[in-house]
Amino acid sequence: MKxxxxxxxxxxxxxxxxxxxxxxxxxxxxxxxxxxSSFYLEDPFGFGSTFVGLRNYVETLLSDQYRKAAIFxxxxxxxxxxxxxxxxxxxxxxxDKVLRGGSTYKTLLMWVYxxxxxxxxxxxxxxxxxxxxxxxxxxxxxxxxxxxxxxxYDTATAMVVVAVWxxxxxxxxxFLSGLQSIPKSINEAALIDNNSGFSRFWxxxxxxxxxxxxxxxxxxxxxxxxxxxxxxxxxxxAVPANNPMTLVYKVYLDGFRGNDLGxxxxxxxxxxxxxxxxxxxxxxxxxxxxxxT
Amino acid sequence: xxxxxxxxxKTYGNxxxxxxxxxxxINQGELIVLVGPSGCGKSTILRMVAxxxxxxxxxxxxxxxxxxxxxxxxxxxxxxxxxxxxxPHMSVAQNMGYGLKNRGVTKDxxxxxxxxxxxILNLSEFLDRKPSQLSGGQRQRVAMGRAIVxxxxxxxxxxxxxxxxxxxxxxxxxxxxKLQRRLGVTSIYVTHxxxxxxxxxxxxxxxxxxxxxxxxxxxxxxxNPASLFVASFMGSPPMNLINLAKPVTHKNDKxxxxxxxxxxxxxxxxxxxxxxxxxxxxxxxxxxxxxxxxTIDYTEELGASRLMHxxxxxxxxILSDTSETEVKxxxxxxxxxxxxxxxxxxxxxxxxxx
Ligand SMILES: Nc1ncnc2c1ncn2[C@@H]1O[C@H](COP(=O)(O)OP(=O)(O)OP(=O)(O)O)[C@@H](O)[C@H]1O
Ligand SMILES: [Mg+2]
Numbered sequence: 001m002k003x004x005x006x007x008x009x010x011x012x013x014x015x016x017x018x019x020x021x022x023x024x025x026x027x028x029x030x031x032x033x034x035x036x037s038s039f040y041l042e043d044p045f046g047f048g049s050t051f052v053g054l055r056n057y058v059e060t061l062l063s064d065q066y067r068k069a070a071i072f073x074x075x076x077x078x079x080x081x082x083x084x085x086x087x088x089x090x091x092x093x094x095x096d097k098v099l100r101g102g103s104t105y106k107t108l109l110m111w112v113y114x115x116x117x118x119x120x121x122x123x124x125x126x127x128x129x130x131x132x133x134x135x136x137x138x139x140x141x142x143x144x145x146x147x148x149x150x151x152x153y154d155t156a157t158a159m160v161v162v163a164v165w166x167x168x169x170x171x172x173x174x175f176l177s178g179l180q181s182i183p184k185s186i187n188e189a190a191l192i193d194n195n196s197g198f199s200r201f202w203x204x205x206x207x208x209x210x211x212x213x214x215x216x217x218x219x220x221x222x223x224x225x226x227x228x229x230x231x232x233x234x235x236x237x238a239v240p241a242n243n244p245m246t247l248v249y250k251v252y253l254d255g256f257r258g259n260d261l262g263x264x265x266x267x268x269x270x271x272x273x274x275x276x277x278x279x280x281x282x283x284x285x286x287x288x289x290x291x292x293t
Numbered sequence: 294x295x296x297x298x299x300x301x302x303k304t305y306g307n308x309x310x311x312x313x314x315x316x317x318x319i320n321q322g323e324l325i326v327l328v329g330p331s332g333c334g335k336s337t338i339l340r341m342v343a344x345x346x347x348x349x350x351x352x353x354x355x356x357x358x359x360x361x362x363x364x365x366x367x368x369x370x371x372x373x374x375x376x377x378x379x380x381p382h383m384s385v386a387q388n389m390g391y392g393l394k395n396r397g398v399t400k401d402x403x404x405x406x407x408x409x410x411x412x413i414l415n416l417s418e419f420l421d422r423k424p425s426q427l428s429g430g431q432r433q434r435v436a437m438g439r440a441i442v443x444x445x446x447x448x449x450x451x452x453x454x455x456x457x458x459x460x461x462x463x464x465x466x467x468x469x470x471k472l473q474r475r476l477g478v479t480s481i482y483v484t485h486x487x488x489x490x491x492x493x494x495x496x497x498x499x500x501x502x503x504x505x506x507x508x509x510x511x512x513x514x515x516x517n518p519a520s521l522f523v524a525s526f527m528g529s530p531p532m533n534l535i536n537l538a539k540p541v542t543h544k545n546d547k548x549x550x551x552x553x554x555x556x557x558x559x560x561x562x563x564x565x566x567x568x569x570x571x572x573x574x575x576x577x578x579x580x581x582x583x584x585x586x587x588t589i590d591y592t593e594e595l596g597a598s599r600l601m602h603x604x605x606x607x608x609x610x611i612l613s614d615t616s617e618t619e620v621k622x623x624x625x626x627x628x629x630x631x632x633x634x635x636x637x638x639x640x641x642x643x644x645x646x647x
Contacts, residue, residue: 185374185376186378186381188365189379191344191345191365192392208381
């Protein structure tokens, strides 16, 4: 790599400034604020705040609703990551065999990625809505009375389906390029060594895809935790009622709908800690077992 | 195991007929080398035998079994690839044992067989390493090891040595030959290197544009080339060819051509090429009745031999000689022993019997 020499020692700082200020303004500043306000009880009408120590945390952790949302978040994240990864891997594996190099399909599939989460949510509403949803009509014929926004499990199903649908194309593209980077002759050597396609996949293809899969796993967990906000908001129409929700959505709901800034700040600090633990865990435990070529 | 190709053809999707009907009978234990210029269809034929490429037409037999539609893993073959195609996430031992494991061989037996193969190939100390931790030559050995542990009835090699440096290539070539003799496994070996072909083969198949030009032992191919293509492709330096039908304008060249024509007594049929191997040409310093004057343009010293380049009738001509004797003059006279001459028909490219 070429080494740059700056005559002025402030020069590098100048180049870093845009990035640093973005991080400072959009991450550190709000993070510090959240930490601060998590120790205060805000007056609902904004007339002042009282220092309450760890009360917000204790209340959050003891709350039934928080526990419920936490469990749902775990299940939701697991389901979304699992299905979007496995469906896209299956599609990519099949596609790889027929379309070495063909890019039209890739582009077509990639379009879904360009759909903004709220729009994806809106599309989901079209399908799952109680009065005009296509899916609702369809399953009604089989005797399933699908009630989006009313029935807990029906809403959860819709959330998972829409979230998966939106994430599959991204994963697909990554998996496909991962598959295409495996040398042809390795697949051919395997073809001679092993006559079971299933076993070939798990002993050769999958281990060689592991770096891609690991990377996508992190991306997908992050996506399910944080980026599904818009989808959930559309599907539950900001009406919590009995609906399932993720922890991130609950932060928003409690803070901006419930005007409980202190409690919601405590929740977001807890989320930050969770993400930190998760990241360390992922890199420490999983990365070590993966072969990078 | 005997291998038979009956009218095997291959047409790729873009309607390129890469292999025209090929017939070949390979005997048990024989090492057959497919040789030819780039794009002549060598790899395609090998890959059809391996089952990695569909056979467009014809029949392929391994032993008595027709295998056109048999999966590669069920053909009882092993293949060594040009880039070795080792599994990067497996150790050397796992690489070699993978094919056995999938065939239900017990763990102990796999360990034993892998160890034996590693012994033969001097790989014992590397069994726990990953391919990325090996040198090119060692990877090549692992690829060989992966082929021999399975004890298949047919080995297929697709330019397995072309990624090695010249010295290692020579060494591995000898090892492959020894190993093949020792195991007695029928083998098909693809290369575009004619020296490799000559030294390795029991029989050589010379291919050109998807067509088999000639099948024969190395000495048959060298001493009795069936066509212009074989004559010019096999041998280093290649055979000298003088095209008697070549139009020449220069008066001197014309005279020379006439002289050549007379020397070779080919007045009956002028559309031919005359061939002679460089080492069969004899030279003297004085003209004689059946000699041709020749000017040496430049000389190439090869150590054991010496190549002298010049022109006859404006067509390049090489003679080779041992380097022991010194050449005293650049103007010499060539003579051509009748038994070393070849005649080829310009139109068909085939050899004309003298
Ligand atoms: N997958 C393919 N699709 C279309 N044409 C192909 C394909 N593979 C090979 N060919 C064509 O078939 C012909 C023979 O190819 P092949 O790979 O057998 O050559 P080769 O003799 O092995 O050459 P080389 O010495 O360069 O490896 C070539 O003209 C090539 O362009
Ligand atoms: Mg080839």
